[in-house]
Amino acid sequence: MTIAVALIAAAARSSAAGSFDLIEPAPPPIREIEEVGASPHYYRLPPNTVGLLSRTTMGVHTRLTGEIDSAPALDLLVGASIRFGRDSALGIWIEGGYAVVRGREHLAVLGVGLARKKPGWMSSIVAVIPHVVAGTIDGESCLGLRTSVVLGLPGYLSLELAHQVAFVGDEPMHELHFGMSFPFVRGGG
Amino acid sequence: MRVLGLLALVGCGPSLTTLTKHHHYREAVCAAEDGSNDDRDHVRRALARDADVHVHVALIDEVHLSGVIGPHARELSRRMQLARIQLTTNTLPIDELSGSVDMLGDGKPLTSAVTWETLAAATGEKLPPKRTDSTYLTGGNFLRGVGVFFTFGMSLPFTRFRPQSYEVDAPHHEYERMAPLSTALQDAMHPRGCSPRRGRGGGIGLACTFYVAIDPTASDRDVRLEVEVAYLAKRDRRNEYDWRDERCRVQQRASIPLGRLRELDLRIARMFGPHERPRMRVLRELTFD
Numbered sequence A: 001m002t003i004a005v006a007l008i009a010a011a012a013r014s015s016a017a018g019s020f021d022l023i024e025p026a027p028p029p030i031r032e033i034e035e036v037g038a039s040p041h042y043y044r045l046p047p048n049t050v051g052l053l054s055r056t057t058m059g060v061h062t063r064l065t066g067e068i069d070s071a072p073a074l075d076l077l078v079g080a081s082i083r084f085g086r087d088s089a090l091g092i093w094i095e096g097g098y099a100v101v102r103g104r105e106h107l108a109v110l111g112v113g114l115a116r117k118k119p120g121w122m123s124s125i126v127a128v129i130p131h132v133v134a135g136t137i138d139g140e141s142c143l144g145l146r147t148s149v150v151l152g153l154p155g156y157l158s159l160e161l162a163h164q165v166a167f168v169g170d171e172p173m174h175e176l177h178f179g180m181s182f183p184f185v186r187g188g189g
Numbered sequence B: 001m002r003v004l005g006l007l008a009l010v011g012c013g014p015s016l017t018t019l020t021k022h023h024h025y026r027e028a029v030c031a032a033e034d035g036s037n038d039d040r041d042h043v044r045r046a047l048a049r050d051a052d053v054h055v056h057v058a059l060i061d062e063v064h065l066s067g068v069i070g071p072h073a074r075e076l077s078r079r080m081q082l083a084r085i086q087l088t089t090n091t092l093p094i095d096e097l098s099g100s101v102d103m104l105g106d107g108k109p110l111t112s113a114v115t116w117e118t119l120a121a122a123t124g125e126k127l128p129p130k131r132t133d134s135t136y137l138t139g140g141n142f143l144r145g146v147g148v149f150f151t152f153g154m155s156l157p158f159t160r161f162r163p164q165s166y167e168v169d170a171p172h173h174e175y176e177r178m179a180p181l182s183t184a185l186q187d188a189m190h191p192r193g194c195s196p197r198r199g200r201g202g203g204i205g206l207a208c209t210f211y212v213a214i215d216p217t218a219s220d221r222d223v224r225l226e227v228e229v230a231y232l233a234k235r236d237r238r239n240e241y242d243w244r245d246e247r248c249r250v251q252q253r254a255s256i257p258l259g260r261l262r263e264l265d266l267r268i269a270r271m272f273g274p275h276e277r278p279r280m281r282v283l284r285e286l287t288f289d
Helices: A002-015 B002-009 B016-021 B025-034 B037-051 B062-079 B116-123 B139-150 B172-178 B180-188 B261-272
Strands: A050-063 A070-083 A090-101 A105-117 A125-137 A140-153 A157-168 A171-186 B054-060 B081-088 B096-105 B111-113 B131-135 B164-168 B193-198 B204-214 B222-234 B247-260
Touching: A050 A090, A050 A157, A070 A105, A070 A171, A090 A125, A105 A140, A125 A157, A140 A171, B016 B025, B016 B037, B025 B037, B025 B222, B025 B247, B037 B222, B037 B247, B054 B222, B054 B261, B062 B116, B062 B180, B081 B096, B081 B222, B096 B193, B096 B204, B116 B180, B172 B180, B247 B261
Parallel strands: none
Antiparallel strands: A050 A070, A050 A171, A070 A090, A090 A105, A105 A125, A125 A140, A140 A157, A157 A171, B054 B081, B081 B204, B096 B222, B111 B204, B131 B164, B193 B204, B222 B247
């Protein structure tokens, strides 16, 4: 048996030029097709122009009374961003949710604004969002407007600076709101 | 086509006709994937024209086998019919290309990949058993290492790094010793697979060599050579949470009739030439779909 295996191995080795000696066909002429002009970059962009977003911010709410009158604030917001086309950086930002200022305010928030976010990965967001706010301030019903400017790196950090004017009865109350996203802001698309 | 044309009209994106005319295939492939069947057909036709896929088939008969395994060629050629199929394309401005071939007999698979097991079954040889090896480079040990790092080594006395065993092929000399015919055949079938060919302008082309084992018992079956080429373009990430490497893909298939299996050698010689003739231009004569 060992001899037979050795003989086969020897036969294989002796004949083993290592090739079937198939005659290679003449290679076809290979052309190099090149792009004419610079390639556009549109269809490779993600086709989704709508993305969900959620924003949880913690910060400080300050009444503009001439004195230091601040309280901690928390906003819980969800919504959507809708870009004007897959290569458009501009889009609509819609969000709504609940905002609370400790010991003072409980507000329902609904905002629709404009946002600028380059499509793709790790691009910054700038958004200007007017919000309608309704709820209670110091135990009294109110209706008002919060205009926010949001700057952020989606997924990591966002900062919000807002001016809020709320009418408690006939009296306007001006406040400044500063918030930082925690744990994240998610802006789709 | 109509949908993309309409979108182009309202200024959303470049027209597909412009993309293919100027060979912007990375864009065109993604446009086709997002578009309609008409869009995909348009891009396929343009790719077929520019890729100019060439195919060549050569049967490995007893004469060829005898150059590798000597007197055992006759016996082996009765049990197995080997074929070499080559596929080449032009270089195209695309991110990836892949090619595959298969033979069908009356619509059923007729070939199998040439593996150690296939060859051993045909030569009647016994293959060396796989060996067991072990490694400490495992996901579990990585996590244990992370634990040790974040506890400043305090968890080390309670952490046991464990090896994981896995099977590996026996070394080549073991195959040579136990299965010399199979080894000689395997060694003769190099190079195998597809090697991308890079163009100067960043394009990519294919040069593939496949070996298949044809079942010689199905002599009455109508044989077709199925050729598939896939063109891929990298898509940008959807958002900051998207870690996938998404690729747009357009595929082309060609089905080349090769006649009855028992007349395969004559038909292949007629279609692809007695070796010295150039490869047949499949796309020029057959329709890819």
